[in-house]
Amino acid sequence: MASAPRFRALLDLCKRRGFLFPSAEIHGGLRGAYDYGPLGAELKRNIANEWWSYSVYQRSDVVGLDTSIITPHNVLKASGHVDEFTDALVDCLLSKERFRPDKAPKLTVVETPKDGDLDLKIPIMAPDKTIAKQWVTTIAEQLVPGAVVSRHKSDIFLHAERVVEPVEGSNAEGKIFLKRTDPNMQPITISYNGYVAPGSNSPFLTASRPFDLMFKTFLDPIDPIDRVIQTTLSHPPSSTTTVRSAVDTVLRPSMVYLRPETAQGVFINYHNVLRTMKSRPPFGIAQMGKSFRNEIRLEHAIFRTPEFEQLELEYFVPPWESSYWFGYWRQERFAWWLRYANDPARFRTRDHTSDELAHYAQGCMDIEYEFPWGWGEVEGVAHRGDYDLKQHARATGERLDFVDESPGVSESVPAGAIALETVPKMEDGWPVRYVPHVVESSCGLNRSMLAYLFDAFDEVPEETGSRIVMRLHPRLAPVKCAVIPLIPRPELMELVGLVAGSLRRERVNTVVEAQNLKIGKRYYRHDEIGTPWCVTVDFESVKDGKVTIRERDSGEQMRVRWEEVREIIRDRLNTD
Known part of the structure; x- marks a missing residue:
């Protein structure tokens, strides 16, 4: 399935089956906002629970935290967000679209031979013919009166003499020279800074100005x-x-x-955790919760939204061990993503180039998924150095260093992984004080959900067309088991209730699928939402106490006593 149709098909499924709903839809909707339906809420919670179990419960060196969403000005002033957390903003004078110039495309020019020379046309694509007529009027009467402009349906053409590209690294700006309706007059020049409005190729733009992201x-x-x-x-x-x-x-x-990230709540509580939990580096603080960013472009459903959830781990380490732990968490986090993937080839890592790094970062790696529109970041692993703790220490006068009575190499670090000459020596003086370095893992929960939905989305060809099977990992699946009476009659429903009750006591999310549909259609309904197992109760079950377990991906069926269902599904959930 092509990229755009595949995206639309997934969004249609999400709305139709209860994963995602446009927020406030009956009131006209809210741009960039989505509500998570019954299945979406479960999928999102399951991903978060898997991350929390991996990050906190399965480790002895990480604890959890839950900090305030409302954040004082002083905290974000100290962290640099108040002064630095802005993006450049440009508006298109035609479409009124707002965009980041660093993400915008270059100018497209159509060159055609004419009378032994080249005729240059700059196409501007309007959404439809009516809007194209309005844009032509705006261009001719307000933006460049006297310029040669033509239109064909929804496409507008600016007739140009030449385009001068801006010189990178200098103050020399680019220019576009437009032909005049009076050929005896000099061409009209407009500024060109090396980019145009995305989607329309319009060069009629405002000057770049800062845009507050908080x-x-x-x-x-x-x-x-x-x-x-x-x-x-x-x-x-x-x-x-x-x-x-x-x-x-x-x-x-x-x-x-409203906090733009959960990390700052961890940094300002670092010393509280150190004191109350008697921790010593290396140790981590995990947090999951909502953050808010006033994004310029809201795109691809829940991929980029103003309200989102983060799964973040700040891991505090001795400075001499920071490079080792940065490498360790790069491998650990990528392996975590692949654990739940059907197609590992659609996940990759990408190191930031020097010009991409934040000013405080000593290194950063993105984990990316190949979405239908291209590779997109789902998590970042960054070596933040000691920047954050030192910034808050300077702003408050609090000492956020660690007093180490016996510095050395942590027991969890393999021998030879650290250059010993970097470790403090006895002659350096005791105790040793240092501000820990931080390795951060920052994962977007909303993007995680979208990536795993695409990863699971599978179209199975059939004689009459195709059907969708959502091959979600069993531990991520919103519904783990559907108990289905062959026919919803009272003589079967008692055993159905016993099977469902036994699973629910194991905290396995179970539904009873008692609609008056053929059994095959009910199987396919649960394939479509990713239910790993269906348990069918038929008339023989009433006689012999045996039921049928059907597995989603293979379609295999097995007949077992109903009392065994709980143990079988519990064991498969724990071993997959």
Whole structure:
């Protein structure tokens, strides 16, 4: 199935079967927001539970934390988010679309021979013919009056003489020279910074300006808008900068943010965990929860949304061991993703180049999945150094170092994995104080769900077309088992209740599928949502106490006593 149809088919299935619903749909919807239906909520919870079990329960060196979503201004000022957490923003003057220039495409120019020369046309693609007519009017009357513009259906063409590309690394800007309707006049020039509006190829853009990625709000019994009005009225007419500064000063004491990441809550609690849990590096703090970013582009359903959930692990290590642990967590996290994958080839790792790294990072690796639209990040593993702890220490005056009475190499580090000359020696003085370095694993739960849905989505050809089988890993599957009476009659329902009850006591999410449909159709309904096992109760079951277990992926069936069902499914869940 081609990329776009495959994406649409998955979204259709998600809405039809209860994985995802557009948020506030009956009120017209909310751009970029989705609600997770009964199956989606279970799938998301199962992924989170697998991550928490792996990160916390299966290790002796990691503990969990749950910190506040509402974050004080001072915390994010210290971390650098207030000053640095912005993206450049550009608007298209035609479509009004807002986008990041660093992700935008270059200009497309169509060259055709004409009278021994080249005729240059810049195509601008409008959504439809009506909008194309409106854009032609805007171009001719407002943006470049007198320029040669033509239209064919929904495509607009700017007729150009030449295009001068901007010179990288210099202040020399690019220019586009457009032909005039009066050939005796000089061409019209417009600025070209090396990119155009995505989707339309429009070069008519605003200047780049910073765009705040954080959601700001206020903890204040007085409406902040009233404070803004009062402050503005109390200042005589002056520059916008002066008024804005006065407004910021008034609002600052009550200003808070919806956290843009869960990590800062871990860093400001590092010392509390160290003290209460008697931890010593290397040790980790895991947290999962919601974060919020005022994204410029919301795209690909739940791939990029303003409200999302993170699964993050901050692992604090002695500085001399940081390179080893960075390599360790790179391997561990990639292996975790492959554990639940049907097609491991669609997962890969990619190291950041030097120009991609955050200013504080000493290294970073992305784990990516090959979505229908291309490779997309689902997790990042970063060597953050000691930047975060030192920033909060400077801002608060708190000592966030670790006092090590007996420094050396951790027992969990293999012999020879660390250069011994980097480890503190006795002559360095005791005790040794150091600020731990941090290796961070940051996974997007929403993206994880989308990746595993695509990984599981399988079209099975049939004589009359095809059907969908969602081959989710059993531990991720929203419904683990469906108990199905051959015919929903009272004489079968008693045994159905016994089988379902035994599974539910094992905390296996089980449903009773008692619709009046053929048994095959009920099997296929559960194949479509990823249910690994179906248990059928028929009239023979009432006589001999045996039921049939059907396995989703192979279609194999086995006849067992109903009391054995619980143990069989429990064992398969624990061994898969």
